Amino acid sequence: MDTARKRSVTTPATADDPLVAPAPAVSPREVFRRFWPWVRTDRRWLLAATALLAAGAGGEVVTVWLFKDLIDQVLVPRRFAAFWPLAGWMAAVAALTGLLTFLGDYTATWVAERFILRLRTACVAHLHTLPPDTLRTRWHGDVLARLTSDIERVESFVASGVIDVASALISLVFFATAALFLSWPLALAVFVVSPVFWLSARHFGGRVQRLSREARRRDGRVTAVLEESLANASVAHAYNQQRREIGRIRREGEALLRAELATARVAAAYPAVLDVLEVLGGLTVVGLGAFELSRGALTVGGLLAFAAFLTQLFGPIQQLSGLATAFGAASAGAERIIDLTRLRSPVNDRPAAAPLRAVRGELSCTGVRASYTTGDGAPVLRDVTFRVAPGGVLAVTGPSGAGKSTLAKLLVRFMDPDAGAVLLDGVDLRDATLVSVRQAVTLLPQASQLFSASIRDNIAYGRPDATDDEIVQAARDADADEFISALPDGYHSVLGEHGLQLSGGQIRRVTIARAFLRATPVLVLDEPTAGLDHAAALRVFGPLRRLMAGRTTVLITHAPELAALADAVLRLNADGTPADSPPAGRRTGCYDGPAARAGR
Numbered sequence: 191m192d193t194a195r196k197r198s199v200t201t202p203a204t205a206d207d208p209l210v211a212p213a214p215a216v217s218p219r220e221v222f223r224r225f226w227p228w229v230r231t232d233r234r235w236l237l238a239a240t241a242l243l244a245a246g247a248g249g250e251v252v253t254v255w256l257f258k259d260l261i262d263q264v265l266v267p268r269r270f271a272a273f274w275p276l277a278g279w280m281a282a283v284a285a286l287t288g289l290l291t292f293l294g295d296y297t298a299t300w301v302a303e304r305f306i307l308r309l310r311t312a313c314v315a316h317l318h319t320l321p322p323d324t325l326r327t328r329w330h331g332d333v334l335a336r337l338t339s340d341i342e343r344v345e346s347f348v349a350s351g352v353i354d355v356a357s358a359l360i361s362l363v364f365f366a367t368a369a370l371f372l373s374w375p376l377a378l379a380v381f382v383v384s385p386v387f388w389l390s391a392r393h394f395g396g397r398v399q400r401l402s403r404e405a406r407r408r409d410g411r412v413t414a415v416l417e418e419s420l421a422n423a424s425v426a427h428a429y430n431q432q433r434r435e436i437g438r439i440r441r442e443g444e445a446l447l448r449a450e451l452a453t454a455r456v457a458a459a460y461p462a463v464l465d466v467l468e469v470l471g472g473l474t475v476v477g478l479g480a481f482e483l484s485r486g487a488l489t490v491g492g493l494l495a496f497a498a499f500l501t502q503l504f505g506p507i508q509q510l511s512g513l514a515t516a517f518g519a520a521s522a523g524a525e526r527i528i529d530l531t532r533l534r535s536p537v538n539d540r541p542a543a544a545p546l547r548a549v550r551g552e553l554s555c556t557g558v559r560a561s562y563t564t565g566d567g568a569p570v571l572r573d574v575t576f577r578v579a580p581g582g583v584l585a586v587t588g589p590s591g592a593g594k595s596t597l598a599k600l601l602v603r604f605m606d607p608d609a610g611a612v613l614l615d616g617v618d619l620r621d622a623t624l625v626s627v628r629q630a631v632t633l634l635p636q637a638s639q640l641f642s643a644s645i646r647d648n649i650a651y652g653r654p655d656a657t658d659d660e661i662v663q664a665a666r667d668a669d670a671d672e673f674i675s676a677l678p679d680g681y682h683s684v685l686g687e688h689g690l691q692l693s694g695g696q697i698r699r700v701t702i703a704r705a706f707l708r709a710t711p712v713l714v715l716d717e718p719t720a721g722l723d724h725a726a727a728l729r730v731f732g733p734l735r736r737l738m739a740g741r742t743t744v745l746i747t748h749a750p751e752l753a754a755l756a757d758a759v760l761r762l763n764a765d766g767t768p769a770d771s772p773p774a775g776r777r778t779g780c781y782d783g784p785a786a787r788a789g790r
């Protein structure tokens with residue numbers, strides 16, 4: 191299973207299909223075992239829904255029985271006097287049946303929706319245990335498809351599926367008992383032909399499962415391509431490649447259409463076959479019924495009621511066999527969700543991990559080697575050693591691909607080194623809890639990430655309890671207060687997706703304000719001026735200098751002006767080894783802190 195997953199992550203499963211590989215198959219029992227826990231807490235409601243729906247089915251039996259009496263006691267003997275009491279009963283029972291069925295359906299939906307909510311929340315919670323690189327091994331669009339349509343399909347099997355099966359079975363027993371009671375020879379004849387329905391359901395269910403699996407995968411591909419295409423729309427426009435993007439989406443859409451149609455052909459053929467079987471069954475009943483009628487073993491009302499029961503009987507049978515196809519689709523969805531939940535974080539709290547306390551900010555790396563399992567496995571950082579005293583600033587430079595961002599990931603524990611150690615105040619980060627590491631270290635990533643929320647909430651993202659005054663102060667420190675206050679809604683201006691209303695420099699200053707508010711003793715700044723023109727870059731210099739003051743900072747940068755703010759520079763070679771010849775009296779990349787800085 192692991193090998194299959196690995197393949198889906200690193201290389202295409204098939205040459206023509208690099209985007210979304212099929213998830214490994216999972217048995218129905220496994221599907222149930224995995225997903226039942228999300229229903230278990232609501233099992234009382236599940237029982238209530240089933241009982242209400244079963245009671246509704248009981249009401250239908252009584253209505254049909256009263257209908258039989260109406261024919262035999264009013265219509266056949268032409269006695270109008272008997273009509274009113276029977277009609278009154280029928281109306282009352284019909285109203286009660288309607289109410290019970292309504293309550294049953296509503297409760298079933300309640301259980302179903304809560305299942306979806308819980309499972310989706312649990313899946314998202316799991317995804318948030320994964321560091322960004324692990325999450326990136328799956329296409330975001332495909333992950334979205336798994337969290338939406340696949341979860342709904344699983345629900346249709348595990349939650350409402352259970353209610354449907356239970357209430358269909360109970361209805362089946364009710365209607366079958368009533369039919370037996372009316373005429374056992376006729377009922378037996380019906381029971382003998384029933385397995386034909388069951389066998390056809392199994393046949394169709396299996397085929398739908400296979401076809402649905404492909405349709406689910408195609409669905410994930412369409413979402414993945416859509417997401418990527420929209421995210422890169424500006425490139426497509428700038429390079430006149432809109433047609434190509436449209437073509438790509440169309441091709442994926444056509445493949446999904448073919449997969450959905452193949453599923454629909456089988457899924458839709460099934461009710462058609464069932465209809466023919468139903469007519470044949472109905473004709474058998476009418477023939478046998480006429481015979482029973484002629485020998486006086488059945489009344490006209492009895493025969494019509496029997497036919498009505500039979501129609502009612504087909505409902506649950508159809509429902510049960512429909513479940514077979516629903517299960518096909520559900521298990522295909524379940525496989526994809528389970529595949530997602532099997533992703534494991536390579537970075538976890540050790541059993542003896544303790545929180546970092548009162549961090550002073552002495553940061554060091556000793557002989558660090560790091561590599562990615564998703565690449566060729568070769569180290570991207572080798573033998574990196576440095577020390578930054580509390581409050582010191584270390585600039586990290588080097589050619590593209592030298593491993594600078596990888597170093598940033600090590601410092602916030604998005605990954606762990608293969609050899610050597612990253613130490614904060616002398617504590618190996620692997621011995622500290624993840625939460626406390628991230629409480630002590632603020633990462634300002636290369637790409638500024640803003641949420642579709644107010645500027646205020648974006649600044650307060652790392653400290654939701656911050657007061658308005660603290661937020662404004664952080665914005666002032668980041669030179670962002672002026673432009674924020676000039677916006678029509680000021681701090682309450684809501685940013686569009688990726689902060690579209692703001693310029694690159696303004697976005698960067700909002701993220702710097704966010705970092706100010708966290709006020710952690712250690713900062714990791716990954717190319718804080720990347721993507722900004724010279725003027726915009728100059729505007730963030732002041733805020734960055736203020737942000738770094740008094741904080742241990744690792745400053746990854748290509749900009750010489752920014753590197754000049756540092757007390758020492760660690761240059762990385764293209765192969766991830768440190769390039770610096772050691773300054774007199776110091777080891778490679780080693781910096782001894784503010785004392786040394788003061789002496790410069």
Ligand SMILES: Nc1ncnc2c1ncn2[C@@H]1O[C@H](COP(=O)(O)OP(=O)(O)OP(=O)(O)O)[C@@H](O)[C@H]1O
Binds near residue numbers: 323564570590593
């Ligand atoms: N998630 C990943 N999986 C596999 N390989 C990766 C991953 N992230 C980075 N790499 C590889 O690791 C090497 C170092 O990448 P890194 O992003 O650390 O370089 P960098 O020095 O920050 O580059 P740049 O200056 O272009 O941002 C590169 O060869 C890159 O291809």
